[in-house]
Amino acid sequence: MKVPLTRQEVAKHTSEEDLWVIVDHKIYDLSEFVDAHPGGSVVLTQFAGQDATQAFYNLHRHEVLQQYSDLCIGTVEGEKPEVIDPQPGDLSKVPYAEPLWLTPQFKSPYYNDSHRKLQKAMRIFVETHITPEALQKEKDGTFISQELIDKMAEANILAMRLGPGKHLHNRKLLGGVIDGKEYDYFHDLIVSQELTRHNQRGFQDGNMAGMTISLTAVRQWCNDAQLMERVTEEVLSGKKKMSLAITEAFAGSDVAGIKTTAELSEDGKDWIINGTKKWITNGMFSDYFVVGCKTPKGFSVILVPKTEDVEVKLIKTSYSTTAATTYIEFNNAKAPRNHLLGVEDRGFVVIMSNFNHERFMMAGMVGRWMRTVLEECLKWTHQRIVFGKPLITQPVIRQKLARMISLVEANQAWLEQIVHQMNHLSYDQQSQLLSGPIGLLKNFATRSAHEVADDATNIFGGRGITQSGMGRVVEMFHRTYKFDAILGGAEEVLADLGVRQAMKFMPKAML
Ligand SMILES: Cc1cc2nc3c(=O)[nH]c(=O)nc-3n(C[C@H](O)[C@H](O)[C@H](O)COP(=O)(O)OP(=O)(O)OC[C@H]3O[C@@H](n4cnc5c(N)ncnc54)[C@H](O)[C@@H]3O)c2cc1C
Numbered sequence: 001m002k003v004p005l006t007r008q009e010v011a012k013h014t015s016e017e018d019l020w021v022i023v024d025h026k027i028y029d030l031s032e033f034v035d036a037h038p039g040g041s042v043v044l045t046q047f048a049g050q051d052a053t054q055a056f057y058n059l060h061r062h063e064v065l066q067q068y069s070d071l072c073i074g075t076v077e078g079e080k081p082e083v084i085d086p087q088p089g090d091l092s093k094v095p096y097a098e099p100l101w102l103t104p105q106f107k108s109p110y111y112n113d114s115h116r117k118l119q120k121a122m123r124i125f126v127e128t129h130i131t132p133e134a135l136q137k138e139k140d141g142t143f144i145s146q147e148l149i150d151k152m153a154e155a156n157i158l159a160m161r162l163g164p165g166k167h168l169h170n171r172k173l174l175g176g177v178i179d180g181k182e183y184d185y186f187h188d189l190i191v192s193q194e195l196t197r198h199n200q201r202g203f204q205d206g207n208m209a210g211m212t213i214s215l216t217a218v219r220q221w222c223n224d225a226q227l228m229e230r231v232t233e234e235v236l237s238g239k240k241k242m243s244l245a246i247t248e249a250f251a252g253s254d255v256a257g258i259k260t261t262a263e264l265s266e267d268g269k270d271w272i273i274n275g276t277k278k279w280i281t282n283g284m285f286s287d288y289f290v291v292g293c294k295t296p297k298g299f300s301v302i303l304v305p306k307t308e309d310v311e312v313k314l315i316k317t318s319y320s321t322t323a324a325t326t327y328i329e330f331n332n333a334k335a336p337r338n339h340l341l342g343v344e345d346r347g348f349v350v351i352m353s354n355f356n357h358e359r360f361m362m363a364g365m366v367g368r369w370m371r372t373v374l375e376e377c378l379k380w381t382h383q384r385i386v387f388g389k390p391l392i393t394q395p396v397i398r399q400k401l402a403r404m405i406s407l408v409e410a411n412q413a414w415l416e417q418i419v420h421q422m423n424h425l426s427y428d429q430q431s432q433l434l435s436g437p438i439g440l441l442k443n444f445a446t447r448s449a450h451e452v453a454d455d456a457t458n459i460f461g462g463r464g465i466t467q468s469g470m471g472r473v474v475e476m477f478h479r480t481y482k483f484d485a486i487l488g489g490a491e492e493v494l495a496d497l498g499v500r501q502a503m504k505f506m507p508k509a510m511l
Pocket residue numbers: 210243244245246247248251252253254278279280281282317325483486487488489490491492493496
C-alpha cells in the first residue's frame with residue numbers, strides 16, 4: 001500500500017542516507033543529492049525531516065527548486081504549493097520589475113499591440129536561446145557561437161538591432177510577429193532592453209555589439225550602393241562580423257588626436273592603412289572594421305576588410321573576454337577606394353552622427369539592467385531574515401529602495417520621451433537636435449547606475465561581492481557598470497556635449 005505523504009511521514013526520514021525535507025508544501029527526497037549539494041551535507045541534515053521553506057528561501061531563489069524538480073516526490077497531503085513556477089516569456093510580478101507600460105494596471109501613450117507582441121517574442125527568444133549561452137560564455141571567455149548567430153540572423157534580430165529602416169522592409173521579424181515596415185524606435189528600445197536580460201555584461205558586448213555600432217555607419221555613409229547592400233547582406237545573415245575601430249592608445253575621447261593614417265596607393269585604387277586601435281569590441285572575430293584614419297587634410301572613415309596585414313590581440317578587462325575586446329595593428333592594410341564612408345577629410349560627422357544610436361541603445365540597456373538589479377533587491381529584502389525579521393522591515397533599506405525606484409523610473413521616462421522624438425525626426429535632425437539630450441541621458445543613466453550598484457551591493461552584503469548564488473546579478477552589475485560610463489563617450493565628455501549643444505540654441509536676446 002502506498003504511504004500517504006503527510007508531515008508525520010516526512011519526519012521519519014532524518015538520516016543522511018534517507019533525507020526528506022518540505023519546501024513550499026512539496027516534499028523532496030535529498031538522499032541521493034546530499035553529497036552533491038554545493039553548500040555541503042551538514043546544512044541539509046540540520047533540516048532533515050522538517051519544513052525547510054523559510055531556510056531555503058533565505059538562501060536560494062525559486063529557480064533552484066525548478067532546477068532540481070526531479071527530486072520532488074510529491075506534495076504534502078491536503079496542502080497546495082504557493083510559489084508559481086515562472087515560464088519562458090512571463091512578465092515579472094514584482095513591483096517595478098517591468099517598465100510601467102508592461103504593468104497591467106497602467107497605460108502608456110507610446111506603445112501599441114505590435115510592441116507588446118515583439119516584447120513577448122523577444123523575451124522568449126532571449127530566455128530560450130541566448131541566456132544559456134551567455135552564462136556559459138561569460139564564464140569560459142570564449143566567443144559567441146556561430147549557431148546562435150545563425151539563429152539570431154534567421155529571426156532577424158541582427159537586422160532589428162540597427163534600428164528602423166529600409167533594411168527591415170522585406171523581413172518578417174521573429175518568425176512574423178510583426179512586419180519590418182512597422183518597426184520603429186520603440187521596437188528598437190524593446191529589442192535592446194530585452195537583450196540585456198541574461199545579465200552577463202561581457203556577453204552583452206560579445207553578442208554582436210561591434211556590428212550594431214559599425215554597420216550603421218556603412219548603411220548611412222557608404223557612397224557605393226552595391227557595396228553597402230552586399231556588406232549589409234553578409235553581416236545581417238551572420239556570415240560576416242564587423243566592428244567599429246576608432247579609439248587608439250593615443251586618443252579616445254579626443255577623436256581628432258588619432259594617429260592611424262590612410263593614404264591612396266600610387267595607382268589610386270586602394271587606401272593603405274597604417275596604425276593601431278585599442279579596445280575594439282568583437283575585433284577578434286571581425287571580418288570588417290570601420291576605421292577612423294587621418295587623411296592629408298583631415299579625418300576620414302574607411303571600411304577595412306580583415307587580411308593578413310591586420311593583426312589582432314585579445315585584451316583582458318574586468319568583464320569576460322567573451323566580449324572579444326581587441327588591440328589591432330594595421331600594417332599597410334589595404335581597402336578598395338570605394339570603401340571610403342562619407343566624404344574624404346570630413347569623417348568627423350560620420351563618427352559623431354553614428355554615436356547617437358549607440359548611446360541611445362546604451363542608455364536603454366543600462367536602464368534595463370538597473371531595473372533587474374532593483375528587482376533582485378526587492379526579492380532579496382523580502383527573503384532575507386536578519387535579526388529575526390525580513391530585511392524590508394528596516395526603514396533604512398526602504399530608503400535605499402525608494403532612491404533606486406526613482407532613478408530607474410526617471411531614466412525610463414526620459415528615455416521614452418527621447419525615443420518619441422526619434423520617431424518623428426529624420427537622421428539629420430536627430431544629429432542636430434538630439435546628440436546633446438542623448439549624451440545627457442546616457443550620462444544620467446550611468447550616474448544612476450553608480451548609485452544603484454553601490455546601494456544594491458550593500459543590501460546584498462557578502463553575496464553582493466560573490467560571483468555565484470543569490471548575489472550574482474548584483475555582483476556583475478557592480479563590477480561592470482563602469483563600462484557604460486566610459487564606452488561610447490565618457491560621462492564627463494557627454495555631460496559637456498549636452499550643455500554645449502544647448503548653448504548653441506541660447507537666444508541672443510538673453511545675453
Ligand atoms: C571594453 C571597451 C570596449 C571598447 N570598445 C570600443 C570599440 O568597439 N570601438 C572603439 O572605437 N572604441 C572602443 N572603446 C574605447 C572607448 O570608446 C574609449 O575608452 C572612451 O571613448 C574613452 O577614451 P579613453 O579610454 O582613451 O579615455 P581618455 O580619452 O584618455 O579620457 C580619460 C578620462 O578623462 C576624462 N576626460 C576626457 N576628456 C574630457 C573632457 N573633454 N572633459 C572632461 N573630462 C574628460 C574622462 O573622465 C575620461 O574617462 C572601448 C573601450 C573599452 C574599455
